[in-house]
Amino acid sequence: xxxxxxxxxxGHLVAIMDELREKCPWDQKQTIESLRSxxxxxxxxxxxxxxxxxxxxxxxxxxDLLLHIVFYSRIGxxxxxxxxxxxxxxxCEKLIHRHPHIYGNVQVRxxxxxxxxxxxxxxxxxKDSVLGGIPVSLPATVKAIRLQEKAKQVGFEWEQAGxxxxxxxxxxxxxxxxVGAGLPHRIEEEFGDLIFxxxxxxxxxxxxxxxxxxxxxxxxxxRFVAMxxxxxxxxxxxxxxxxxxxxxxxxxxKKKNSED
Numbered sequence: 001x002x003x004x005x006x007x008x009x010x011g012h013l014v015a016i017m018d019e020l021r022e023k024c025p026w027d028q029k030q031t032i033e034s035l036r037s038x039x040x041x042x043x044x045x046x047x048x049x050x051x052x053x054x055x056x057x058x059x060x061x062x063x064d065l066l067l068h069i070v071f072y073s074r075i076g077x078x079x080x081x082x083x084x085x086x087x088x089x090x091x092c093e094k095l096i097h098r099h100p101h102i103y104g105n106v107q108v109r110x111x112x113x114x115x116x117x118x119x120x121x122x123x124x125x126x127k128d129s130v131l132g133g134i135p136v137s138l139p140a141t142v143k144a145i146r147l148q149e150k151a152k153q154v155g156f157e158w159e160q161a162g163x164x165x166x167x168x169x170x171x172x173x174x175x176x177x178x179v180g181a182g183l184p185h186r187i188e189e190e191f192g193d194l195i196f197x198x199x200x201x202x203x204x205x206x207x208x209x210x211x212x213x214x215x216x217x218x219x220x221x222x223r224f225v226a227m228x229x230x231x232x233x234x235x236x237x238x239x240x241x242x243x244x245x246x247x248x249x250x251x252x253x254k255k256k257n258s259e260d
């Protein structure tokens with residue numbers, strides 16, 4: 001598909017949105033507030049498709065999100081706030097401004113230089129803090145990753161993965177001390193510090209902590225459901241089984257999966 005076809009398809013989508021807004025009772029009732037939760041849901045559906053590496057699903061979910069962008073822009077136009085043309089124009093301007101190594105004479109060596117320049121430009125645009133702009137409502141794991149990545153851009157970063165692992169071990173000891181002392185508030189604090197350190201270690205291993213945890217969640221879910229099915233096939237329920245019996249089934253499923 002060439003650029004002309006892309007423009008035609010995008011124009012078609014905008015035209016459909018205009019027609020739905022004018023004729024469909026459901027679309028007519030929607031506001032930016034009513035769409036918000038739906039947009040969040042669509043974003044998570046895209047994230048799920050990405051985790052599964054479901055390219056067909058990714059394509060479909062991207063379309064749903066694109067529809068939401070067009071929908072918000074239509075409402076913005078009705079309210080006299082902005083148009084879809086302004087939305088596109090502003091992001092184009094921003095991309096050009098924040099990529100002076102492409103559209104200017106700035107020299108960069110690698111992606112880290114690009115990130116550092118990006119943060120410098122954002123500070124010049126009026127940000128009060130390097131950590132500014134991170135959504136408050138982001139899931140905690142994702143927020144921790146973003147905080148650490150942004151802090152890195154000003155040099156607040158460990159030099160080697162081994163140093164980060166030492167910090168993880170330090171936080172583990174502090175958590176164990178808090179547990180031993182029986183101090184609930186300190187236990188919660190130290191547990192949070194440990195998770196934060198592990199997320200930092202994941203970055204040094206070039207692992208996405210959120211994605212890694214979600215894959216473990218899926219693996220646990222698949223194995224647990226398989227364990228339920230195996231128990232049911234033998235005419236029993238998990239609630240009637242001992243932990244050792246369930247562990248035996250779990251280990252069997254785990255071994256079978258590793259062989260596959």
